[in-house]
Amino acid sequence: MKALILDIQREDWDRTQGMTFADVETPVLDESKSPEDSSQPYRICGHVLLGEIVETGSYASHYYRYRSDDIVSTESHIFCGKCH
Numbered sequence: 001m002k003a004l005i006l007d008i009q010r011e012d013w014d015r016t017q018g019m020t021f022a023d024v025e026t027p028v029l030d031e032s033k034s035p036e037d038s039s040q041p042y043r044i045c046g047h048v049l050l051g052e053i054v055e056t057g058s059y060a061s062h063y064y065r066y067r068s069d070d071i072v073s074t075e076s077h078i079f080c081g082k083c084h
Helices: 010-015 058-064
Strands: 002-006 020-023 043-045 049-052 071-074
Antiparallel strands (some): 002 020, 049 071
């Protein structure tokens, strides 16, 4: 997929010159991994994000009642540093 990425280490975020438009693998849901332990060397960024949920984990289903086929949007310019 195409994505706007920030491909520097977190400690260097304040020294970046910007983001890169790149081809990246589509993220895959894997509940055996913690979101904080993302193995990707970059952050996928965006602005005015709108999408369709294709799969949910048990936490999102139970606590937020997200379901496959839900249409969602987000403030994607606010980084928590814990997920893609």
